[in-house]
Amino acid sequence: MKFGGTNMGDAAAIRHSAYLSQRSSKEGVKVVVVVSAMAGVTNQLLGIAEAAEKGDIALANDQIAGLRTRHFTAAQDLGAAPDSGVVREIRELLETLRQAVYGVYLLRELTPRSRDLIVAFGERLSAPLMALGLSSLGARAHHLTGGQAGIxxxxxxxxxxxxxxxxxxxxxxxxxxxxxxxxxxxxxFMGETEKGAITTLGRGGTDFSATIVGAALHADEVWAWKDVDGVMSADPRSVMGAQNIAQLSYGEVMELAYFGAKVLHPLAVTPLQEAGIPLRVKSAADPDFAGTLVTSEAQTDGQHPVKAVTAIRGVSIINVSGAGILGVPDVVADLFAALARENITLLMVSQSSSMSNVSLVILGSDEEHTLAALTPPMGGRHLQVDVQRGVAVLAIVGAGMRGTKGVSAKLFSALANADINILMISQGSSELNISVAIEGADVEHATRTVHSAFGLDAEPVADKPGTDTR
Known part of the structure; x- marks a missing residue:
């Protein structure tokens, strides 16, 4: 069972999460619990690290003091005495964090390795609190870091x-x-190298941790407890008619996660695929609701080839062109090799049939590294590199699209009728998704339009007799 940041937000949330774990344990199920940091703590730790790098150690120390108060309060509310082992452990962890942050301040350098060390303290601080919550319910629990657990x-x-x-x-x-x-x-969210250095698995990596552990233990199922009912057909903050999807395949959920749906880490299902272990996304607020079941089999009804609409905001289009690219067969390989060295993820790729230009869609946060990677002449070729910022990628996902005629036409017609311009198009050979790059300012309207066009809006709930709807 994986519990996210909202379900670890304070003592009450932790106690409820512990109850959900114990409910299954009392039914004779062996449960392994994997926890995220308390809500907001990961971002706070990133802010602390960046403040130290800029030389603002006072701000960093103030933020660490805030973390100390929050975690001590949660421990106390969960029943820990001031001199208990849990409180001492939290105090020691925070002192180690302070020393790591001070090292960044002295060097004025925040390396990827030191960033991982600092940001992993969120989970290292929350795991003892969950163990305490379980103990308060009569369970015998033992907490470990990701590395201690064998990741x-x-x-x-x-x-x-x-x-x-x-x-x-x-x-x-x-x-x-x-x-x-x-x-x-x-x-x-964390593991360690063979030499014992702490690593992180990427944002949302607690999902990934849980499935790595679940696959290793040959679990019957992996449950990801969230603050939503399951995987939704669109972001409910943007689309009022978004509804829960009862079943998805591994491939479908990977596409959704990759293209912006924040409900799961993009690689979360990969450890489960070979063993065919199901993943359930469940609501902690409504634990008896089935949520979303993710399995190897795609479920299609013939009427809804598209199951969900999702979007990635804050991306950029990099256009590479010039005489040096025309007719040179290995130029794309050189481009990809340069980006791979910088560990840059490509969201979409397009090459003109004349081979005179290549367009790449990347996260806006990767733009600086991407431009640096492409600036030196590659193989003696001088290329022109242009950037288009303020872009979003909108994707429709569903196994039912495979072999279904008219899906692309419906997507493009819906966007055209909404006066939304398409900057770039991509469709995977698996036919699980079609993605388009559009202006970032249009993404909310585009998502609602496409969601409605494919009949994904939930049926309005009828008013109960005698209900005052004013």
Missing amino acids: VTDSHFGSARPLSTAAGRIRDRLSGLLDAGLTPVIAG
């Missing part, structure tokens, strides 16, 4: 990936705890 990764700090040896380590380190009747509580 060994490569050294790509900020977006680390588990090594093939991780599964065996996880089984070795957790099986004994489970056999002894203990509930392991694992700090999500």
Whole structure:
């Protein structure tokens, strides 16, 4: 069971999350708990690290003091005495955090490795609180960091990936705890290298942690507890008619996550695919609701080939052109190699049939590194690089699109009728998604328009007799 930041937000939320875990344990199910940082703490830690790098150690220390108060208050509300082991552990962790931040301040340098060390303190601080919450309900719990749980990764700090040896380590380190009747509580989002350096798995990586552990233990299911009913057909903050999707395939949920749906980490289902382990996305506020079931099988009804509409905001289009690119077959390979060295993710790629230009869609946050990677002449070729900012990528996703005629026509017609210009188009060979780049200012209107065009809006709830609707 994975619990997100909202479900770890304060003592009351932690106590409720612990109850959800215990509810299954009392039914005879062995449960492993994986936790996120308390809501907002990851962003706060990033802010602390950046303040230290800029030399504002006073601001960094003030923020650390705020973390101390918040975590001590939660521990006290969960029943910890002032001199308890949990309080001492939290105090020691915060002192280690302070020292790490001070090191960044002295050097005025925030490396990916030191950023991972600092940002992982959110989960390291929340895991003892969840163990405390379980203990208050009579459960025997033992908390571990991701590395202590056996999640060994490569050294790509900020977006680390588990090594093939991780599964065996996880089984070795957790099986004994489970056999002894203990509930392991694992700090999500983090692992460690073979040399013991702390790594993180990318934003939303607690989902990934949970599925890595679930696959290693051959779990019956992995449950991701959220503050929503499941995976929705669109962002409910943008589309009032968004509704829960009962079932998705691994491929569909990966496409949704990759193209902006924040409900799951893009790689979360990959550890589960080979073993065919189901993933359930459930609401902590309504635990008896089925939520969304993610399996290997795609469920299609023939009437709704598209299951969801999602969008990535804040992206840029990089156009690469010039005489040096015309008719040169290896230029795209050179481009991709240059971007791979900078660990830059490409959201969309398009090349003209004349091979005179290549267009790349990247996250806006990667723009500086992308331009730096493409600026030196590649193979002696001088290229022209132009940037179009303020762009969004809108994607429709659904296994039912495969072989269904007219899906693209409906998408393009809906956008045209809404007076929305398409800047770039991409469709994967799997036919699970069609994505378009549009002006960022149009993304909200475009999402609502396309959601309605494919008949995804939920039916309005009829007023109950005698209800005053004023």
